[in-house]
Amino acid sequence: MAAPAPTPEADARIRAFFAKGATATALDLSSCGLRALPSSLQTHLRRDPLSASRLTLLNLAHNALSTLPPFLAHFPNLKTLFLLANAFTALPPILAELPAVTMLSFKCNALAGTLPASLLPRRIQWLILTSNALTGLSADFPTRCARVRKLMLSNNALTSLPPTFATHMAALELLRLANNRFATLPLSLYDLPRLTWLSLAGNPCTGGAVRAATDLPAALAIADLEAAFRVDWMRPFGAGTSGTAYPGVHRESGQRVAVKRFGTLAGSDGRALDEIAVSLAAAGVPGVVQAVGYYAETAADGGVDTLALVSERVGGHAQCIAGPPSFESCTRSVYEKGKRLSREQAQRIGKVVQEAVEGLLERGIAHGDVYGHNVLVGDGGEVVLADLGAAWWVPRKAAEGARKLEMRAIKVFKEEIEALVDER
Numbered sequence: 001m002a003a004p005a006p007t008p009e010a011d012a013r014i015r016a017f018f019a020k021g022a023t024a025t026a027l028d029l030s031s032c033g034l035r036a037l038p039s040s041l042q043t044h045l046r047r048d049p050l051s052a053s054r055l056t057l058l059n060l061a062h063n064a065l066s067t068l069p070p071f072l073a074h075f076p077n078l079k080t081l082f083l084l085a086n087a088f089t090a091l092p093p094i095l096a097e098l099p100a101v102t103m104l105s106f107k108c109n110a111l112a113g114t115l116p117a118s119l120l121p122r123r124i125q126w127l128i129l130t131s132n133a134l135t136g137l138s139a140d141f142p143t144r145c146a147r148v149r150k151l152m153l154s155n156n157a158l159t160s161l162p163p164t165f166a167t168h169m170a171a172l173e174l175l176r177l178a179n180n181r182f183a184t185l186p187l188s189l190y191d192l193p194r195l196t197w198l199s200l201a202g203n204p205c206t207g208g209a210v211r212a213a214t215d216l217p218a219a220l221a222i223a224d225l226e227a228a229f230r231v232d233w234m235r236p237f238g239a240g241t242s243g244t245a246y247p248g249v250h251r252e253s254g255q256r257v258a259v260k261r262f263g264t265l266a267g268s269d270g271r272a273l274d275e276i277a278v279s280l281a282a283a284g285v286p287g288v289v290q291a292v293g294y295y296a297e298t299a300a301d302g303g304v305d306t307l308a309l310v311s312e313r314v315g316g317h318a319q320c321i322a323g324p325p326s327f328e329s330c331t332r333s334v335y336e337k338g339k340r341l342s343r344e345q346a347q348r349i350g351k352v353v354q355e356a357v358e359g360l361l362e363r364g365i366a367h368g369d370v371y372g373h374n375v376l377v378g379d380g381g382e383v384v385l386a387d388l389g390a391a392w393w394v395p396r397k398a399a400e401g402a403r404k405l406e407m408r409a410i411k412v413f414k415e416e417i418e419a420l421v422d423e424r
Contacts, residue, residue: 007032011040018044018051026057030082034063042071053077057327061085061105068092076100080327084108084128091119099123103327107131107152107268117144124148126330130176130268131155142168149330154178154199155266166191173331178202178270178392190401196408197331199368201274201392219296225308227251231259238320242267242275242389247313256313257292265307269369269390272307278365278391279309285363287356289314289376289386311386314378320386321349321417322372333372333416340422349375350414352383357406366394366402370409372416 010032017027029038037060045052055075061084072078072094080103088109095104101121105128114136115129125147134156142164145151149171158180166188173194179202189195200206225231231248238245243262250257262272269275279291290312297306322333341349353375360367368390376384394402 007034007038010034010038014038014041014044017055018048022054025054026059027055028059030059030061030063032063034060034065036065036067037069037072042069042074045071045074049074056080056100058082068094070094070097073097079103081105091116093119095119095121102126103330104128114138115141117141120144125171126150126327128152128268129156131266133157135159137162137165139163141165145169147171149194150174152176152268153180154268154270156180159183161186161189165189170194173197175199176269176390178274178390179266185395185398187398187401190398190404196405196412197369197371197390198366198402198405199269199390199392201270201278201390206393206395219294219307222295222297222306222308225259225295225310229257229259229310240267240324240387240389242269242272248310255292256315258289258311258313260309260311262307262309267389270392275389275391276307276309278388278393279311281363282360282365282388282391285356285359287352287383287385288360289384289388314376314382314384315380318376318378318382318384320373321375321377324371324373332412335372335416335420339420341417341420343421343423345381346414346417346421348381349377349383349417350410353385353413354410356385357410360391361394361399361403361406364394364399365391366406367391367409370406370413372413375413 010029013029017024052074053076056077057080058078059082061082063086065086066088077100078098079100081101082105084105085108088106088111096119098121100123102123103126104121104124107128107130109132111132111134115134115138117138117140124145127148130152136158139162141162146168148169151172154176159182170193172192174197175195176199178199182203182205185205228251229248230251231246233246236244236246242264243260246259246261248257248259265272276294282288283290292310292312295308322335325332326334357367357370367388369387374385374387376386
């Protein structure tokens, strides 16, 4: 059978990449309607084999790929491979032959059953498997993936982790397990020496799925949101993996709010309904963003089509103290170059955030995502810990372990802002 014809758009992007010479290191073939990797890419490699060493990032997201060709191994320095939203039902064998890949995304595919770790790149550090249909990880996953620092497994059908997971995954710092089927809490996770950021909402073992379904008050309609608030939908001021935030004002009281419109009902950190439920449960905790209410739009089949969460907005031109992790920083927020704080500012920010985390823990909630890019600082010095997308209800038997992780995250955050202190 003949290979599917490449799209003109894909061919044009490939030609442009090779025409740029030594300055080009990333090739973006996302949303090109591909059912196979274009053979023109291999043709260019044969003409210019030295160019293969330049490619470090290949983006193949939002296509219809279900396999990868052997010639992909001819890119010896390929580090980042995006395969988000394709049609993979199994890992392509060529992955195991990619010597330099450290970041790999198979988010929103159709991977099912037990994931065979033997097919993963040996140097993988950042692995995204969110929103598939995985029921397990192979027994050799912990040894094969011992270098992994960031592992995203939310929205699958996992019921357990390999027995040696806590023994060999010593490098693991961030783990997302939300919206799976863990009936028993994997307490051995708390023994991982570097694990700092964990999400578990929406699993039977945390009761999150039950609470999200039963504890939420009835939602108001999206039409009621428009009637109550004047929202500037053309001026978003923040975006994350689950949605986008817009500025709004209550039409009668003038209260300034932030309206988060969820772009998906189940994102990398977990389900939107779990985030809403925890946000409402955190009402009154000092230093934590305060939810005002939530709104939903019902689909034709009776399910939820659109969700929006309204929260109080920090005064002035509040900004996150940092940006999200980059490909290079992996698990660390990125601070603006040259950013400085006084010692008093750093101490106050650290104190407010720690008290906010401790206040949540007293409510039985772990934030799960204590990062600089989730800390808002206003013009008047106001400090708020935001984004409860990774938060989860902590069972009593896991309270000590959850506190250990949250305090580890606080320590990392304080060290980061301490590094910004200008002693002059």
